[in-house]
Amino acid sequence: MMDWSCFIYFAITAVLLWGVGAWAAWRDKAALAFSTTIVGLLVFFSFILSMWISLERPPLRTMGETRLWYSFFLPLAGIIVYSRWRYKWILSFSTLLALVFICVNLFKPEIHDKTLMPALQSPWFAPHVIVYMFAYAVLGASAIMAIYLIIRGKDVKSEMNITDNLVYVGLAFMTIGMLFGALWAKEAWGHYWSWDPKETWAAITWLSYLVYVHYRQLPRHRERLALWILIVSFVLLQMCWWGINYLPSAQGSSVHTYNMSET
């Protein structure tokens, strides 16, 4: 039986492999970067898969479990971006962020029972959350890039196509995650969009990234303002992801808190 006590061994192995990959990317050893990162991903995914089997449900329900996926998707997004645009820094970034989430899970684990309430037993569950986690990972990368470019100052025009590319990929996945959620909501709750607090914040985040995408199309625009839009969008995304759990206006009114309140 696989449980959280085994996590540390898988995590250390994966992080070491990703670390080697990140180093290899800086040294332009692309083959090594690819192979170690991918092996690291396989090691990490084997833990997720074992958890899935031993829990008898996808490990997607709690914040701790979604962090697991987030730690997996960051290096995956990193290697996809690397394969497409060969940014040397991307693997270091993705490894570091994955490490942060792994550490959170190691030091503040939210250990969970086996149960999955009926409302979450749906073929839509896994794709909806997984696609969103991937979007968050890529948009996280774009936010870090934006902060880096703002701090560095100078002319950012040439590097802006990096943030653009990341946002296009992230926004595409976010759109898919949101619409999967709508299709699932129709099957589970009878309506595809109910302006539940989570949905409201998802709409805000989505619109905010649309502002960035359209602002970047303006022939004459200010790059730094565009970067700030990206940072604000990512702050709004945090609100959607976990912030609403602490929001008074969302207490007791969100179906995304998963308290079965059938009467």
Added chain:
Amino acid sequence: MKEGFLLGGGLVITGLILELSVGPVMWEAFAWPANGIVLAGFLTIIAIMYLLRKKIYAFQFIGSYHAAIPTMVYAVILTIIMGLTRQNINGTWFNNMLTFWPFVLVYVFIAVILGVIILRRLMHLNNWKRDLPFLLNHLGLFLALTTATLGNADMQRVKMITSIGEPEWRALTTGGAIKEMPLAIELKQFIMETYDDGSPKRFASEIQILTKTGKNIETVVDVNKPYEVDGWKIYQYGYDTEMGPMSQTSILELVSDPWLPLVYTGIYMMLAGAVCMFVLGGKKKEIIT
């Protein structure tokens, strides 16, 4: 952009005046055929705006980034206010954003902008690699937004309390009124399974459905697995919590939404558009730079 922000501000002020003078938006008034007429009128206005865009500056402006971006910013701000305030069907102003005029007007204006730019693109197709993703994303959103909003008044959601051995024809509307349904449901058995720790694992109802169209169906309705018959989706909603697994009644929710195929067409277009954005989005930029 200044013009766009002024225009959006004008919409918000107009909305406030409307809110103060005529009260919140009465969405119930849009039931068929009113919503069909409104949609036809809306599409006509968009077509006129498009045709007169070269004669009237304002109509040309509507189809520009300088109008679209500020409007989206207003939508973000108003939706953030919605996300920060507790929403309530009986609330007013910020507490019932969906009936708050400034919110509604800003989103309607987004639909107008979408309509104008979609028409313009449709009339000037030249590069499918650009036009197809553009149309899937924008037309998909336009379709989903307008039909979901206007169709909402035609959506019926009722609760039916079914009991073992008693076919039920009546259902309760959200307003508490009793409604005669075109179908009767008899509960055969309520199923409740729990995990070892007592937390719920499965809620389901074995039911027999008799419709006015002459159908006689035996089926099981699970949470997350509604059953559809004659335009009604039947959902497992609740049960007698005091009786638990021994419950002799099961509460089902019946939902009818005649506009759903149009909304879903929009959603599927946006899904295809998102795939296009992922596949073509990055590459397009590479060519330009």
